[in-house]
Amino acid sequence: MIEHTATPAAPAGGAVPLARIRAALERELPRAVELRRRLHAAPDLSGMEGPTRDLVLAELPGGEVDAAGGTGALVRIGGPGPAVGVRAELDALAVTEQTGVPWASARAGRMHACGHDVHLAALVALSRAVHATEGSAPLVAVLQPREETYPSGARDIAESTLLRDHRITSIVGAHVQPTLARGHVAATPGAVNAAADEFRVVVRGRGGHAAYPHLTDDPVVALAHVVVALQRVVSRDVDPTSSAVLGVSTLLAGNAPNVVPDEACAAGTVRTMREATRDQVHRRLVEVAELVARAHGCTARVEITRGEPVLDNDPALAVRAGALLPELGLSVSLPMISYGADDFSYLAAALPGLMMFVGVDGGPGARLHGSDFLPSDDAVRDVAFAMLAGYAAAAGTEESLTRP
Missing domain, CATH: 3.30.70.360 (Alpha-Beta Plaits)
Structure with a gap:
């Protein structure tokens, strides 16, 4: 695995047109919410995510597609040159759902109880918005398998040549977190997961x-x-x-x-x-x-x-993304450090990385991996805009979202 020592130069092409990407992303949200519900109703367990991957690929704009980790994929949005990677997880958990919603899991003993359905829908919305906005820095959608089990899908990707082949200079992720208030996002520099x-x-x-x-x-x-x-x-x-x-x-x-x-x-x-x-x-x-x-x-x-190494957020990425969050209608939470683990850490050990935690209303007594965990549809928007903040921070933009 290649370890980084400093944040590299930003992707070529200058500042990304943030205001226009934001507007395009708003237009994509209804479609993303519908996708989230379809994903939630048809969860796939770790190592068997092919149908979920294909469903997501069908919603992404056309681009270069590479297989990754067996049942995952990397999809390049935009032209050649340095790119920003944005990751979402494909797998669900072996949990029997007890939410009672019409779009609950139709597969017995399987459930998206960790928010991966939300992450995937948000990434699709961001990818489509970037694709629709001229002048955007290239984005690589990292559809990662096997986050919930060993062997780690993120480790497979980090140890392959895919990150280098796509010239990914930084990697961004966002994860729902019911212990944070809805609309609050933690973009904490340094070690955030154990x-x-x-x-x-x-x-x-x-x-x-x-x-x-x-x-x-x-x-x-x-x-x-x-x-x-x-x-x-x-x-x-x-x-x-x-x-x-x-x-x-x-x-x-x-x-x-x-x-x-x-x-x-x-x-x-x-x-x-x-x-x-x-x-x-x-x-x-x-x-x-x-x-x-x-x-x-x-x-x-x-x-x-x-298992996974420490998930260490790149300080410069965290600071830049945190500065953009309020302009996207999100609040910056207090620093959040958890002794939980996420195999995104393998990607963040190979490249400057940023994992953000996005507050959600997951229902009464909400807890990750719980059989009644169900973030509201608003979570798709919040995760998508957190991803946009990370993407823009990694692209090196200094353009304000409030400018015309």
């Missing part, structure tokens, strides 16, 4: 009859102590100014109440905002598990699967 890793601890002992514990080396007791001991890694080993999350979320041991098993397993997640902290937590996770297990006459094997 690196996300998974771990599995297997404690091996010597099983036997539960009535004779002295003849066993009980891996259940050992694992229980490992889980408790791991809670001190963040509170006592990590610098409190560089925090982390180490959470154990699954436990598995035995299948009979009167049998001490030979093995007990735990699994969980590690979230960090700095690479040095990431390495430190991994090292201590292994040390604590092995030493505590040994103290109980057992052994421990730790498997760590490294």
Whole structure:
């Protein structure tokens, strides 16, 4: 993966005609809302997004199309030269929808519960507006597969030659966020999402009859102590100014109440905002598990699967996009940093990138990945205009939207 060190020169062609793109984007919104509802009703799971991709491609203006990540695509809007990439995710989740709207998922056990339908519709609207506006900087619509599962679709794209082939100089994304007020957008410089890793601890002992514990080396007791001991890694080993999350979320041991098993397993997640902290937590996770297990006459094997890197927003892009948001009728929220993860981070590690969080009204008690999560149609407009702010910031424009 190619890592960037500085924001590159803006795409050729001078300032993009923002006022005219804005007007064109307003005209595209009714069509985009209708598309969002069609996408929502027909979700595809990760790795099976071909029908969703084809539906989106049919709505995009004609342009150079390249396959990406198996079931994704990159679509170039505009002529040759440096371009701005704008990403939206194709996949849905294995969730049974409980919204009750007429356009709810028609596919049992599948749902757009993370707003990807909104992101896709917004990207189509922006792409059509840019295509319809003479003088616009080239835009590459990045239709990314497999955001919700491994292997990451964004990683596949970042490690391919596609970004270089399309001369993409910066990459922009926007994600709905129900914890922000509707109409508020966070364009925060620096780290905004954590690196996300998974771990599995297997404690091996010597099983036997539960009535004779002295003849066993009980891996259940050992694992229980490992889980408790791991809670001190963040509170006592990590610098409190560089925090982390180490959470154990699954436990598995035995299948009979009167049998001490030979093995007990735990699994969980590690979230960090700095690479040095990431390495430190991994090292201590292994040390604590092995030493505590040994103290109980057992052994421990730790498997760590490294996931997405830290999502690090380019400071210059974030500042420029933030300055444009109020002119687009959006409010700039306070900085938002989340220990959630998004594989957009692979793209932002390859190029200067900007991920914005867009406040939405997702319904009572709204939460991402919830079976009742349903942003209103207004979210399509807000995400589209956030994407426009990012696109304009990446294109290097200084033209005000308020000028005639």
